[in-house]
Amino acid sequence: MKPRSRLPGKFPPALVGPWIPLALAISASALPFWLFDAIPFQDLPAHAGLIALRHRFAHSAFDQRFYVVAPHLGPYSLFRFLGEILDERFGPIDAVRTLATLPVVMTPIALSWARRRLHDDPYPSVPFYGVALGFGFMTLLGFASYLLGVTTIVVGLTLWLELLTTTDSRVGFRREVAVACFAPLIFIAHGDAFVVFLGLAATSAVATGNRLRRTLRLRALAPAIALAASAAWRDRVARVPEGAAVVPGGGLRLHFQGIADKLSLLVTPTLMTRYGVDVLVGLFVWGVVGAAVVATARTLAVAKTTPDSGGDPGAGDRAARDEASRAHSRALIGSLAALGGAFVVLPHSVGWFGFVDGRLVPLLILVGMMTVRRPALGPTLRTVFDRGAPIAAFASVTIALVASVRFQAEAFGWREVLASVPAEARLLNFPIEPNSDVFTAHPFVHYDKLVLADRPVVVSDLWFHQGSAVYPTAENPAIRLPAEYIESDLHGIDWPAYRLADWDYVLIRTRPGADRPDVPRVLSLAVHRGGWWLFRRAVPEL
Numbered sequence: 001m002k003p004r005s006r007l008p009g010k011f012p013p014a015l016v017g018p019w020i021p022l023a024l025a026i027s028a029s030a031l032p033f034w035l036f037d038a039i040p041f042q043d044l045p046a047h048a049g050l051i052a053l054r055h056r057f058a059h060s061a062f063d064q065r066f067y068v069v070a071p072h073l074g075p076y077s078l079f080r081f082l083g084e085i086l087d088e089r090f091g092p093i094d095a096v097r098t099l100a101t102l103p104v105v106m107t108p109i110a111l112s113w114a115r116r117r118l119h120d121d122p123y124p125s126v127p128f129y130g131v132a133l134g135f136g137f138m139t140l141l142g143f144a145s146y147l148l149g150v151t152t153i154v155v156g157l158t159l160w161l162e163l164l165t166t167t168d169s170r171v172g173f174r175r176e177v178a179v180a181c182f183a184p185l186i187f188i189a190h191g192d193a194f195v196v197f198l199g200l201a202a203t204s205a206v207a208t209g210n211r212l213r214r215t216l217r218l219r220a221l222a223p224a225i226a227l228a229a230s231a232a233w234r235d236r237v238a239r240v241p242e243g244a245a246v247v248p249g250g251g252l253r254l255h256f257q258g259i260a261d262k263l264s265l266l267v268t269p270t271l272m273t274r275y276g277v278d279v280l281v282g283l284f285v286w287g288v289v290g291a292a293v294v295a296t297a298r299t300l301a302v303a304k305t306t307p308d309s310g311g312d313p314g315a316g317d318r319a320a321r322d323e324a325s326r327a328h329s330r331a332l333i334g335s336l337a338a339l340g341g342a343f344v345v346l347p348h349s350v351g352w353f354g355f356v357d358g359r360l361v362p363l364l365i366l367v368g369m370m371t372v373r374r375p376a377l378g379p380t381l382r383t384v385f386d387r388g389a390p391i392a393a394f395a396s397v398t399i400a401l402v403a404s405v406r407f408q409a410e411a412f413g414w415r416e417v418l419a420s421v422p423a424e425a426r427l428l429n430f431p432i433e434p435n436s437d438v439f440t441a442h443p444f445v446h447y448d449k450l451v452l453a454d455r456p457v458v459v460s461d462l463w464f465h466q467g468s469a470v471y472p473t474a475e476n477p478a479i480r481l482p483a484e485y486i487e488s489d490l491h492g493i494d495w496p497a498y499r500l501a502d503w504d505y506v507l508i509r510t511r512p513g514a515d516r517p518d519v520p521r522v523l524s525l526a527v528h529r530g531g532w533w534l535f536r537r538a539v540p541e542l
Contacts, residue, residue, distance in 0.1 A: 019124050028397045042442055046446040051095050073231065111369060132285055133362055136282075140441045163178075200367070202218065245479055274440060297333055299375070339364050343360045425504040522537055
């Protein structure tokens, strides 16, 4: 009696059990964003403020006096669209919690789907590693829009690789249409993610196989490239919308880090705390994924022999899927080489856009996980790969939860202090101690924007560009701040450089227990809790 071949896409019953812990890990990965009052994710308070400002702008005369809101289709549009929908239903704070949760939950799901499509892999190991990577330095920075873009890269690259290996013209047309429809979604999710996707698509096309035929498939990306070109031209022709003031800036200056700083970025995919345990998790993930990629590359270098089907009618189908899997891995190895080269040569920041090279590091691991072929792994490596995955996932979630518990004491008092800022006030923020003893990055930099999330207020530092769709008017005092005012890098306060008459309140963040900061006599203490000091500017008598 001939053995029955397993149908593609159907799980063997014995493999259903391991997916239950994965479902628990993915569910638990959402908890750090929802269980705690104080948010340690750096940019999320700013996103909450921007979401609220855009939502109420049409009905707020105060906001219209100081801001111009001018959204158009382009990078960040998906993030803004989701933020508006979520704000309407849940409010701005829960909206950003949801937006931050989405990539952490969706990335392991996207990896699971990609592994099934590319390699017919029914095991949950790679999605577990995706959970572990959900708690890295970019998550702590609050780069939720870029991380959402990374998830779209995983999906888009999978669709693209499937298109490249298609020989049937009818199937190829359908897959080309799918890529043409999905690629613009990557662009409106995040511009930088779209550029990375284009690079991965181009390198994977020429890495293996019939390069001319595969390169011609790039025509599927024409609609997305046309959309990106249109958005770039619009921004170039109209740098600021009507009614907005030109924001002083330093241009597109490139900042390169030294070799030591560049290498230190390699630990950021799982880096969140100052404990060091998360770094060990990252080193383990690097090691096991790197070893699996090397093992895969070695087997690809060996000529494949076609086994005798022995009369099995499913043998030909399995051989075709195996050859497609090999082609995908060869293409992805080329993409890994391109990503690594880009990481080496790219600057750390371009003007206001920061962490440029660091954004590629988690992608190196993600693309590496998409590259791995399970048949290439020996017994020992396969055991380590599979058994280490859930340990890494639950370790990352646990570290994030424990650190979030400790962070609440550091953030003590923020709610009472910010509640003392009245509506329609102008608030100058000085986070002179923005760091945490628990988390890395600068968790307290944008806490003043939580006032903006609740009521109309002018704050001293917003992102004025196409991504936020918010621009200042000439009346906005933020455009008159000194050039050295950088919220995340204040080394002190040169009080004479600031026009305090432009501001009603001054918020200063220090370490809890620190002495009262020295301020000009025109400022009087309004309220103090923990490391938060709110001062009110005296209004001269008429």
